[in-house]
Amino acid sequence: EIVLTQSPGTLSLSPGERATLSCRASQSVRSNYLAWYQQKPGQAPRVIIYDASSRATGIPDRFSGSGSGTDFTLTISRLEPEDFAVYYCQQYGSSWTFGQGTKVEIK
Amino acid sequence: QVHLVESGGGLVKPGGSLRLSCAASGFSFSDYYMTWIRQAPGKGLECVSYISQSGSPIYCADSVKGRFTISRDNAKNSLFLQLNSLRPEDTAVYYCARWNAGADYWGQGTLVTVSS
Numbered sequence: 532e533i534v535l536t537q538s539p540g541t542l543s544l545s546p547g548e549r550a551t552l553s554c555r556a557s558q559s560v561r562s563n564y565l566a567w568y569q570q571k572p573g574q575a576p577r578v579i580i581y582d583a584s585s586r587a588t589g590i591p592d593r594f595s596g597s598g599s600g601t602d603f604t605l606t607i608s609r610l611e612p613e614d615f616a617v618y619y620c621q622q623y624g625s626s627w628t629f630g631q632g633t634k635v636e637i638k
Numbered sequence: 639q640v641h642l643v644e645s646g647g648g649l650v651k652p653g654g655s656l657r658l659s660c661a662a663s664g665f666s667f668s669d670y671y672m673t674w675i676r677q678a679p680g681k682g683l684e685c686v687s688y689i690s691q692s693g694s695p696i697y698c699a700d701s702v703k704g705r706f707t708i709s710r711d712n713a714k715n716s717l718f719l720q721l722n723s724l725r726p727e728d729t730a731v732y733y734c735a736r737w738n739a740g741a742d743y744w745g746q747g748t749l750v751t752v753s754s
Contacts, residue, residue, distance in 0.1 A: 532700075566740040568683070575733055575747060576683065581740035588742070619683050621740075627673075627685040627698045 533558055533622050535630035543638040550607040552633045554620035559600045561624030567596055567605045568619045570632075576619065580605060610635070640664040640743040644734050647748030654724050654752070660717040660734030660745055668712040671737035674719045676730035677747075684730075687719065688737060701727070724752045 534557040544550055554565065563583040568576040578587045580596035583603055593608040607614055615637050620630040646658040658674070673688035685698035687708040695708045707720040717734050729752050735741035 568741075570683075575735075575744035576741070577744075578740040578742050585739075587740060621683070621685075623740075626696065627688065629683040629685065632682045 533560065533625055533628050535620050535622060535628055537618075537620060537630035537633045539633060540631075541634045541636060543636050544610055545638045546610050546612055548610050550605075550610055550614070550635055552605040552607075552618055552635075554598075554603040554605070554630050556601040556603070556622060560603075560622045563599050563603075564622060564624035565596075565598070565603050566621045566623065568621065569614075569616045570619065571616045579618075607635075612637075640736065642734050642736065642743055642745035644732065644745040644748040647732065647750045649751045649753065650724055651754050652725060652752055656721045656724065656750060658719040658721065658732055658734075658748060658750075660719075662715045662717065662734075662736070665736070665743075667710075667715040672710060672717045673735050673737050673741060674708060674717075674732055675735055675741065676728075676732045676750075678727075678730040681730075686732070689717070721750065724750075726752050728752050 536555045538553045565583045567580040570576040584596045595606045597604050617632045617634045619632045641663045643661045674686040687697045689695050689708045697703045705723045709718045731747040731749050733747045734745045736743040
């Protein structure tokens with residue numbers, strides 16, 4: 532099983548700042564099959580990025596994904612108030628596993 | 639418009655069983671993998687199982703192998719999850735989702751509580 536470790540656990544930032552979230556895999560993710568999700572309280576998750584760097588439909592371009600192999604990054608270039616949420620990475624190259632999540636909170 | 643509606647959750651005693659259903663609409667159900675993902679209270683996401691268009695199952699979580707069974711009925715646009723031998727640690731919101739290089743549409747979830 533591929534274990535995904537997300538860091539930091541919590542990120543405290545102000546609106547307008549840049550957010551950088553990390554997801555590290557215990558072994559290489561086949562074909563960079565990695566997705567990022569956003570979840571707000573009381574809601575189902577929403578896919579943000581798939582295949583490591585492709586934005587899902589309707590996702591604003593301030594969200595970008597990068598990385599390959601075992602190290603992946605989600606970047607939010609300028610935080611909007613609606614971006615404060617929990618973010619999860621998921622690999623789907625070998626069975627499917629999720630990271631434990633990073634909470635992006637208002638500073 | 640894609641719509642997924644789960645049902646069948648509830649309170650069950652340890653060792654009991656439940657059958658979750660997910661009714662899909664607004665897309666060609668038989669063209670997509672489908673998945674069940676759960677979230678324990680205050681915890682993160684965990685893939686439970688997913689199923690191919692033709693019905694081949696994969697169980698992501700070792701803890702559910704041999705106890706849970708995923709299935710689908712393409713004629714009725716429905717996804718199912720049979721939960722047997724339930725344990726307190728199975729307590730979670732169970733989401734069904736459509737798989738399209740990422741889980742791109744999710745239901746609202748159904749709560750399963752395993753407690754005596």
